[in-house]
Structures are given as structure tokens and as C-alpha cells.
Amino acid sequence: MDPIHSNRPRILIVGAGGVGGYFGGRLAQHGTAAVTFLARGAHLQALKTGGLTLHSIDGDAHIPVDARENIDDLPPFDAVVVAVKHHHLPSALQRIAPAIGAQTVVIPLLNGITATPTLQRRFPHATVLGGIAFIGSRVEQPGVIGHTAAGSLTLGVWPAGEGSSVERWLTLMQQAGIAAHRSRNIQxxxxxxxxxxxxxxxxxxxxxxxxxxxxxxxxxxxxxxxxxxxxxxxxxxxxxxxxxxxxxxxxxxxxxxxxxxxxxxxxxxxxxxxxxxxxxxxxxxxxxxxxxxxxxxxxxxxxxxxxxxxxx
Known part of the structure; x- marks a missing residue:
């Protein structure tokens, strides 16, 4: 189904590497959301022409995916999962701006402790959660993600607390078979x-x-x-x-x-x-x-x- 016209929640995965590729792939595989990957280079071409392959300790999969280099012509997404390297975040902020509206939930899955505050300052009109991925995964070759250890997500209101957005997206991820947990102190x-x-x-x-x-x-x-x-x-x-x-x-x-x-x-x-x-x-x-x-x-x-x- 065309992800733009789907009644399912629309999720943009920014960065289709080991983290974004794996968790976005599981969401796309189970059909709990209409998933779009924002990617570049040989990895993007492989995703567009051959789909996404997961070699995983939790079960292999081959998944047709919607992958794009630019999302400027798309309406804002329900959720944007940011899974780029920390040093790529400044350039990603510009690329993802059209995807983030007043109702969008932003879920950063970056290393370090500064990504969520950075995203909160840049997109004060959106809901920016705290997110943590704990997984051993990598791009084995363009279009192929290898998953060798762990594989969990933790979400929470930054720096601490509770919120309805956390519960909604936790449930959706759990429905996709992802080990997703809530933290009341995500910082x-x-x-x-x-x-x-x-x-x-x-x-x-x-x-x-x-x-x-x-x-x-x-x-x-x-x-x-x-x-x-x-x-x-x-x-x-x-x-x-x-x-x-x-x-x-x-x-x-x-x-x-x-x-x-x-x-x-x-x-x-x-x-x-x-x-x-x-x-x-x-x-x-x-x-x-x-x-x-x-x-x-x-x-x-x-x-x-x-x-x-x-x-x-």
C-alpha cells in the first residue's frame, strides 16, 4: 500500500543503518505502520530496487520498503525516528524539517545525551521523546542489516515523567515484535x-x-x-x-x-x-x-x- 495514503500511522526512519534499518524493518515487516526510510547512496539504491534484508538472531526477513532520498513533497509524518550518527544530526535537522508538524512525535535513537535536547530546541512545536536503542547490528552490505545481539528500545518523556505519546508508540512497536519498554526517567x-x-x-x-x-x-x-x-x-x-x-x-x-x-x-x-x-x-x-x-x-x-x- 502507498504509505502516503495508508490509514496506518506513518513513520519516517531517518538513517537506515544498523539501528534504523533494523527497527524500521521490523515495523514494515509486521505492517503496524506505513514506514518510509530516508537514506542515501548505494544503500538507498539497494533498498529501492531489492528491498531490505534482515539477517537476525530473532529471525531473518526480506521486506519490500519505501525508501527515498528526499521527503520535501510529503506531508508531515505521525512519527519521525532519528537514527543517524551524532555528527550527522546537524545536517539531518534540515532534511527532516518538512516531515515534522505540530502533531508529529520525534523519537531520537542516537548515542550520547544531547540529541533529545537539541531536537527539542529545533522543533518546539512537536513532541520530542527520549529514546534509547540497545542492539548489536550493522549494515553488512547495501540493503542488508545484520543483527547479532540484544534488540530493545526504551522510550520516555525527557528528562523524566510520563505521557500518552510514549504509550501509543510503545504499543505499536510491541505489536511489531520489538522489545520496547517505557522509562519514567529516560535521562x-x-x-x-x-x-x-x-x-x-x-x-x-x-x-x-x-x-x-x-x-x-x-x-x-x-x-x-x-x-x-x-x-x-x-x-x-x-x-x-x-x-x-x-x-x-x-x-x-x-x-x-x-x-x-x-x-x-x-x-x-x-x-x-x-x-x-x-x-x-x-x-x-x-x-x-x-x-x-x-x-x-x-x-x-x-x-x-x-x-x-x-x-x-
């Missing part, structure tokens, strides 16, 4: 994901390891834990309460439930793409410096990755 949940990211992303980017390979070596685990503990201290300085035991809880839950992951930063390094250090470890260093909290492990990780950022 805290975003910082908890930041703890995972600052521990694992930079380190695996440096070593070239998948997460399960890193976890074999105690000395590496100790360094990851130290980066996590620094991140927790900085979160607390921002008024976000995270318990002392959370670093060890995160390491254990990763070992038992989701370690077969190639982190997004390692994927970016291998693909010759910019690294998301500014949204992760470097943001912790910046906020730590402002609060008078030392962050030597995160600072060292940033320094070691700086030559890769520059292309040295």
Missing part, C-alpha cells in the same frame, strides 16, 4: 547507556575486538570498568543518580546477555567513517572538567583515538 537511562558506550566503544575501536573477545582478558576489563566508573561520577555531577554497582552490573549483563557485538565505533573505524568520540568519551571528559571530576581513562582513550580521527 538516567540514557546515561546508563553512556556508561556502556564509554566503556566498550573506544576500547574496541582501538583493539579491533568484538565485545565478547575483549571480555576474555581481565586487564582489559579493568580498564573498561574504570572508564565506566568515571562516567558514573560525571553523571552524578549532572544530577543523574546511578548506583555504585552499575559498572559491574553492566559488565556482567553484557557477558551473559549481549556480548556478541561489534561496537559502532569499531564499525566506523573499519569503514573509514568519523568516530562518535564527541558524543561519548569526549563529552564525559568535557563535563568532568567543568565539574572538577578527573576522567583520566576517558581522556587517554580520546588521546589514543585522536590520530585515527585525523586520519594519521
Amino acid at each position: 538516567q537511562a540514557a546515561w546508563k547507556k553512556m556508561v556502556w558506550n564509554c566503556g566498550f566503544n573506544a576500547f574496541t575501536c582501538l583493539t579491533g575486538q568484538w565485545v565478547h573477545e575483549l571480555l576474555i582478558h581481565p586487564e582489559q576489563v579493568d580498564t573498561v570498568r574504570s572508564a565506566m566508573i568515571e562516567t558514573i561520577a560525571v553523571a552524578r555531577a549532572q544530577g543523574v543518580r546511578i548506583e555504585d554497582t552499575f559498572a559491574d552490573q553492566t559488565l556482567e549483563s553484557t557477558r551473559t546477555g549481549g556480548a556478541h557485538v561489534k561496537t559502532s565505533m569499531l564499525q566506523d573505524r573499519e569503514g573509514g567513517k568519523p568516530l562518535e568520540l564527541d558524543a561519548m568519551n569526549r563529552e564525559v571528559v568535557r563535563l568532568g572538567r567543568a565539574a572538577g571530576i578527573p576522567t583520566p581513562v576517558n581522556q587517554t582513550l580520546c588521546a589514543l583515538l585522536a590520530p585515527l580521527e585525523r586520519g594519521d
